[in-house]
Amino acid sequence: MGVVIGIDVGGSTTKVVGIANDKICNPMFVRATDPVASLFGALGKYLYDNGIPLSSVDKILLTGVGSAYITQPLYGLPTARVDEFLANGLGAQFRTRLDKLIVVSMGTGTSFVRVKDNDVQHIGGVGIGGGTILGLSRLLLKTQDFKQIIELALKGSLETIDLRIKDICNRPLPGLPLNATASIFGKAAANAKQEDIAAGIVHMVLQTIGQAAILSSLNSDINDFVLIGNLTRMPQCNETFPSLEKMFQKRFLIPEFAEYRTAIGAALAYIQGKECEEILP
Numbered sequence: 001m002g003v004v005i006g007i008d009v010g011g012s013t014t015k016v017v018g019i020a021n022d023k024i025c026n027p028m029f030v031r032a033t034d035p036v037a038s039l040f041g042a043l044g045k046y047l048y049d050n051g052i053p054l055s056s057v058d059k060i061l062l063t064g065v066g067s068a069y070i071t072q073p074l075y076g077l078p079t080a081r082v083d084e085f086l087a088n089g090l091g092a093q094f095r096t097r098l099d100k101l102i103v104v105s106m107g108t109g110t111s112f113v114r115v116k117d118n119d120v121q122h123i124g125g126v127g128i129g130g131g132t133i134l135g136l137s138r139l140l141l142k143t144q145d146f147k148q149i150i151e152l153a154l155k156g157s158l159e160t161i162d163l164r165i166k167d168i169c170n171r172p173l174p175g176l177p178l179n180a181t182a183s184i185f186g187k188a189a190a191n192a193k194q195e196d197i198a199a200g201i202v203h204m205v206l207q208t209i210g211q212a213a214i215l216s217s218l219n220s221d222i223n224d225f226v227l228i229g230n231l232t233r234m235p236q237c238n239e240t241f242p243s244l245e246k247m248f249q250k251r252f253l254i255p256e257f258a259e260y261r262t263a264i265g266a267a268l269a270y271i272q273g274k275e276c277e278e279i280l281p
Contacts, residue, residue: 002058006267007043008087008260009035009066010107013230014042017263018052019271026050027260035066043074061266061276063087073279080276082269084262089113089120090272091265092226096255101224104213104252105262106130106231112216126212128205130231136201141194149198150234156199163187180247181207206231206240214248227254228261 003025008015014035018025028046032038039062047054060074063082073079092103093115102123103113109132111125130146137149163186166178184204188197213225227237232254241252257264269276 001271002056003052004058004267004270005043005046005060006082006087006263006265007039007060007062007064007067008263008266009039009062009064009070014038014064014066015260015263016042016046017257017260017267018046018050019264019267024257024260024264027257027263029259036069039066039070040074059270061270062279063262063266070279072281079279080270081279082266082274082276085111085113085122086120086269086274087262087265088228089115089265090268090274091261091263092228092255094255094261094264094268096224096226096253098224098226100222101226102213102217102222104209104225104227106209106227106229110209110212110229112213114216114220114222116222123216126208128208128212129229130205132205133201137198140197140201150202150236152195152198153202153236154199156193156195156197158196158199158203160192160196161185161188161200162203175247177247179243184208202234202236203240206234206236207244210241210244210252213252214244214250217250223250225250225252226261227252228258230259232258 003018003020005018013029013031015029017027030038030042054075057077060077060079061082062070063084067081088103088105100116105111107129109127109129112123114121114123134144138144162181163183165176165180165182168182172178185200245252
């Protein structure tokens with residue numbers, strides 16, 4: 001088998017990864033305002049930068065919301081479309097050695113996919129994610145520069161923003177330590193610092209995602225959550241999710257190439273013989 005290429009086509013970001021001989025080959029992403037331009041730019045650059053001739057490409061697998069715009073094979077190569085939730089599941093499970101898990105795909109919003117052995121099922125989601133961070137930051141911080149938002153948040157404190165259990169009670173409650181959040185933004189003042197507001201926005205989104213993921217596992221025997229998507233690169237993940245692990249006795253895993261796992265899953269769908277929709281000339 002030659003190189004199998006998986007492409008996750010988002011609204012403004014396209015991620016490309018090649019798999020050859022069970023090895024991940026230099027994932028890359030390209031930003032563009034148009035999904036089709038983003039797709040062709042990303043694929044062309046990926047093939048060129050990695051020295052992959054068209055004759056070595058066995059198959060191209062597309063997934064993501066932007067893949068619906070593609071109605072013909074790319075560069076005349078065999079091209080197919082993969083269900084995004086299937087790609088999430090296969091990609092998140094890859095090399096984790098987990099038989100059962102819930103995929104937490106953190107993008108503009110957040111989706112939850114349950115994986116049990118070979119069964120992959122979309123179980124819901126929440127409209128909270130990167131889009132929430134950007135939207136609230138436009139309103140409250142007057143910026144939509146994601147890097148600037150994260151840098152502000154790293155300098156901020158939640159002590160002046162979130163109401164904690166310790167603010168309303170002098171002893172821990174059952175299952176809730178004193179530093180647990182009682183009310184997100186419940187302590188915020190009108191003159192709060194920009195850095196503290198940024199910290200509150202980021203923490204609100206990550207904590208809401210984590211708690212929603214835990215709720216999605218109720219009445220099941222699943223205790224492992226695999227985080228994928230662009231938000232996994234945020235340094236605040238290293239604080240928020242470990243605290244939820246301790247509180248709820250669950251495990252959150254951010255795998256290697258976490259932001260590329262959907263593209264990886266698209267390629268794996270073909271490699272593992274899963275159902276794909278062929279895109280014909």
